Amino acid sequence: MRNRNATAYRFLAPYLLIFSVFWVWPIISSFIISFQATRTVPWRFAPGFNWGRLIGDPAFFNALKNTLLILVIQVPVMIALAMVMAVLLNSPLLKARGLYRFAFFAPVVVGEVAYSAVFRLMFSLDFGIVNKLLNSIGLPKIDWFSNVTPAMALIMIAVTWRWAGYNAIILLAGMQSIPEDVYEAATLDRVSKLKQFFYITLPLLKPVIVFCLVLSIIGTMQLFTEPFLITERGGPGGGTETLGLLLYRQGFRSLNFGYASAVAYTMAALAIAITLAQLWLTREKQ
Amino acid sequence: MATVTLSNVVKRFGAFEVVHGANIDIKDGEFVVFVGPSGCGKSTLLRMIAGLEDISGGEIAIGGKLVNDVEPADRGIAMVFQSYALYPHMSVEQNLSFGLRMTGNPKADTDRRVKRAAEILRISELMDRRPKKLSGGQRQRVAIGRAIVREPQVFLFDEPLSNLDAELRVQMRVEISRLHKELGATMIYVTHDQTEAMTLADRIVVLRAGHIEQIGRPLDLYDDPDNLFVAGFVGSPKMNFIKAQIVGHDARGVVVELAGQEKTRLTQPLTGPAPEPGSKVIVGVRPEHFGNAGEGDTDLIVAIDVVEHLGGTSFLYARTAHGEDVVIQRDAAKVPTTSEVTVSIRKSYLFDENGLRLR
Numbered sequence: 001m002r003n004r005n006a007t008a009y010r011f012l013a014p015y016l017l018i019f020s021v022f023w024v025w026p027i028i029s030s031f032i033i034s035f036q037a038t039r040t041v042p043w044r045f046a047p048g049f050n051w052g053r054l055i056g057d058p059a060f061f062n063a064l065k066n067t068l069l070i071l072v073i074q075v076p077v078m079i080a081l082a083m084v085m086a087v088l089l090n091s092p093l094l095k096a097r098g099l100y101r102f103a104f105f106a107p108v109v110v111g112e113v114a115y116s117a118v119f120r121l122m123f124s125l126d127f128g129i130v131n132k133l134l135n136s137i138g139l140p141k142i143d144w145f146s147n148v149t150p151a152m153a154l155i156m157i158a159v160t161w162r163w164a165g166y167n168a169i170i171l172l173a174g175m176q177s178i179p180e181d182v183y184e185a186a187t188l189d190r191v192s193k194l195k196q197f198f199y200i201t202l203p204l205l206k207p208v209i210v211f212c213l214v215l216s217i218i219g220t221m222q223l224f225t226e227p228f229l230i231t232e233r234g235g236p237g238g239g240t241e242t243l244g245l246l247l248y249r250q251g252f253r254s255l256n257f258g259y260a261s262a263v264a265y266t267m268a269a270l271a272i273a274i275t276l277a278q279l280w281l282t283r284e285k286q
Numbered sequence: 287m288a289t290v291t292l293s294n295v296v297k298r299f300g301a302f303e304v305v306h307g308a309n310i311d312i313k314d315g316e317f318v319v320f321v322g323p324s325g326c327g328k329s330t331l332l333r334m335i336a337g338l339e340d341i342s343g344g345e346i347a348i349g350g351k352l353v354n355d356v357e358p359a360d361r362g363i364a365m366v367f368q369s370y371a372l373y374p375h376m377s378v379e380q381n382l383s384f385g386l387r388m389t390g391n392p393k394a395d396t397d398r399r400v401k402r403a404a405e406i407l408r409i410s411e412l413m414d415r416r417p418k419k420l421s422g423g424q425r426q427r428v429a430i431g432r433a434i435v436r437e438p439q440v441f442l443f444d445e446p447l448s449n450l451d452a453e454l455r456v457q458m459r460v461e462i463s464r465l466h467k468e469l470g471a472t473m474i475y476v477t478h479d480q481t482e483a484m485t486l487a488d489r490i491v492v493l494r495a496g497h498i499e500q501i502g503r504p505l506d507l508y509d510d511p512d513n514l515f516v517a518g519f520v521g522s523p524k525m526n527f528i529k530a531q532i533v534g535h536d537a538r539g540v541v542v543e544l545a546g547q548e549k550t551r552l553t554q555p556l557t558g559p560a561p562e563p564g565s566k567v568i569v570g571v572r573p574e575h576f577g578n579a580g581e582g583d584t585d586l587i588v589a590i591d592v593v594e595h596l597g598g599t600s601f602l603y604a605r606t607a608h609g610e611d612v613v614i615q616r617d618a619a620k621v622p623t624t625s626e627v628t629v630s631i632r633k634s635y636l637f638d639e640n641g642l643r644l645r
Contacts, residue, residue: 181371184338185432189385190359199388203375 030261038258050262060263062238063246064270066152066227070242071220071274074156079212081160082167087197089168090175101172104165116229119158120145148239151231155240158226163219167212174208175201210282214275221271224248243267288349288362288439288472289314290335296343297330297496304330305496307344312474312489317466319475321483321519322493328476331493332442335474336365349439364433365442368449370425372417372432378404379413382431396435403434406468407461423454430465443475447482459485480520484508492516514641517570523601525570525635526612532565540644542569542636544586546608552583554636558645561638570635573601573615582630588612589626602627 009016037049054060089100107115123130123144131141144150178201186196202209224244227234233249234241241249243263251260290312297305305327312318320328333339335346337358346353353361372381382403386396404410407427417425426446433441443462447455463486466473477483483490484504492499492507492515500512504520511517517525529545539555552569561567579585588604600621602614614629616622636644 179369179371181367181369182373185365185367185371185373186385187338188336188358188363188365189388189432189436191385191388195388199384200373206375 030257030264033258034261034265036258039256043258050258053259054262054266059238059241059246060243060266063234063241063243063263066234066240067221067223067242067244069152070156070159070223071217074159075213075216075220077156078160078164078216079167079209081164082171082212083209085164085168086171086175089172101169104168106165107162108166110162112225113229115162116158116225119154119230123154145231146236148236151236151240155223155226155231158230159220159223162226163216167216170212171205171208174205178204206282210279213278217274217278218271221267221274243270289347290440290472290474291347291350292331292335292344293347294344295331295334295341295346297327297334297339298342303342303496305334308498310491310498310501312472315470315472317473317475317486317488318491319477319483319487319489320491320493321477321480322499323478323519325495326493327496328478328491328493329444332365332444332474332476335361335440336363336442337361338365362439363442364436364438364440365444366426366429366433366446368445370417370429370449372425372428374417377414377416378409378420378428378431381417381428382435385432386435399435399437400431403431406434406465407431422450423458426450426458427461430462434469439472441469441471441473443473445476445478448477448479455482462486481522484520490520492519494519511570511635512643514568514570514637514643517635517637517643521572523573523613523615525572526610527637528569528571528606528610528612529608530567530569532561532563532567534563535560540636542567544569544606544608545610547586547606550584550586552631552634554634554644556636556644561644566639567644568637568639568641569631570637571612571631572633573613575631575633576612576614576629577632578620579628579630582632583634585628585630587626587628588614590622590624593621595621 033043034050035045035047036043037046085104088094089097089104094100122128125131125141125143125145128144130144135141142150144154182200182204183196186200191199222244223242227240227242227245228248231240234245244267247260247263247267250256250263290310292308292310295305295308296303308327308331310318320331322328330339334341335348337353337356341354348361348363373384376384379400382400383396386399401410404413407430409424409427409431412420412424412428417428420428426449429446446462447458450458459482462473462475466486475482475486487504489501490504490507491501494515499519500507500516502510507516507520511520511525514527518527530542531545532540533543533551534541536553538553540560541551541553544550544552576582586606588602588606590602590604592603594601594603595618598618600616600618602616602621604612604614604627606612638644
């Protein structure tokens with residue numbers, strides 16, 4: 001048995017080597033770096049240098065506030081929207097279901113840069129289609145990129161557009177795994193379609209919804225592409241800077257790896273804490 | 287309680303017709319079993335009565351009221367599904383009361399009905415458990431309980447025992463029979479298992495490929511089948527079929543000679559028109575209708591392949607001289623030890639080439 005294990009490990013060795021060097025080691029290394037002052041040469045061990053700065057850094061709290069704001073507003077709206085899309089996709093009345101499924105899933109496979117460029121054009125102040133539409137129904141133009149609130153809204157719209165369909169497909173798969181005869185039994189019990197949704201579909205989908213929420217929470221905690229590309233590096237004036245952007249700014253623009261590592265560990269810890277809290281709140285009560 | 291009447295009921299899926307004009311009259315309080323092989327349309331027929339499938343043609347009346355366009359919940363029926371269809375996230379108690387709670391039934395009445403159903407089915411001690419913590423038999427009881435709390439006029443059962451093991455199936459069969467006596471409700475039960483049909487039914491409806499082959503009391507179907515299909519489907523082991531030919535008539539009836547066995551002739555009394563001599567027919571013999579040599583109309587030599595001992599009785603799996611397989615029932619004490627045995631045919635049925643009974 002020992003020999004067989006050794007053989008297995010020899011086959012796994014190339015993968016384990018790459019995994020260790022490019023995955024395990026950076027995790028350990030960044031943890032160590034987070035306790036080092038990296039703006040000096042040579043780097044020196046100074047536990048309070050980065051972690052102490054984190055506690056009092058307005059930029060960190062701004063990024064944290066923006067990230068949590070997106071998390072609290074965008075994630076529930078997106079999951080609710082995904083649920084509506086999944087219900088519509090699951091409807092027996094729907095024709096060309098495959099086409100819609102593809103259409104809803106397509107945003108995920110579109111290149112991030114391309115989609116960001118299109119969003120910038122669509123929301124452009126002077127020639128964007130969104131402002132033209134607003135004008136056509138008598139509403140004033142919105143300067144999506146120069147004001148903080150519209151910019152945040154734009155980030156949330158973009159992220160929702162990109163990921164709602166993906167979550168809808170996951171929810172749809174969950175819905176289709178609920179046996180049809182459970183609904184038939186409820187129909188015979190005179191339970192209306194709406195009540196069937198709230199009392200049968202939703203409770204039975206709970207594990208799938210929790211899965212979508214956890215994925216979305218982790219995704220939002222790492223949010224980078226949209227504020228980087230659409231609102232130009234978290235603009236206006238850091239109004240849409242997220243923790244992911246702060247990390248990038250500190251690590252790769254200011255080359256302050258120690259502080260960036262501390263931010264990275266804070267992001268991971270927050271994601272874990274929020275996910276655990278959410279799992280605890282939605283746990284199966286027996 | 288109510289009658290159920292099906293008049294020329296037709297079901298089509300697109301251009302494909304699966305039920306071809308079914309006519310059934312079910313009396314108040316009767317236990318009727320729809321039986322037939324897979325795909326014969328029995329479940330479809332039941333689902334049409336429930337209102338879960340649209341009716342493509344004909345009429346269905348429950349309690350004398352036409353229900354073609356009545357919502358399933360308003361038909362006064364309750365259904366027990368093959369897969370139980372329990373709500374997995376609810377306790378047994380919630381499963382039983384869900385429908386009543388959702389429709390605003392008074393709590394006291396809901397509690398009374400749930401308590402009564404639990405007592406009838408002896409599941410009172412399981413009320414707090416979720417379905418996944420129950421055995422197959424217990425789940426089936428909960429599914430039946432959910433039907434009972436609705437206090438329906440008609441109970442519909444869609445192969446309710448097919449997911450249970452053999453022993454539990456027998457036990458639940460007895461329970462369902464007891465329930466029918468206790469509630470006195472009209473019950474319609476779908477199964478592919480002829481033993482279930484024979485043991486449970488007041489009347490059996492035998493279906494094949496969307497057609498009703500025969501309707502009758504279990505023993506009537508067994509003793510007096512209308513055609514080859516019913517004769518073969520009802521009874522276990524099934525009736526033996528031996529190819530034969532009409533060779534003439536005598537004072538007692540038509541004389542039949544078994545194929546390939548010149549000396550094996552039997553006389554079958556017929557009240558209807560007799561086929562011409564030379565016509566091909568099929569002789570049906572139930573396993574228990576083979577007697578010892580000289581006991582019946584004619585003797586037949588068969589070669590024994592296998593003997594199955596079931597305790598009190600044994601089954602001889604044998605072949606005729608013409609190579610046709612037959613199953614012969616014998617008392618365990620009277621099983622021959624030789625590889626060949628002479629048996630007699632004490633009672634037989636005659637079918638024409640199209641499978642219709644010649645009487």
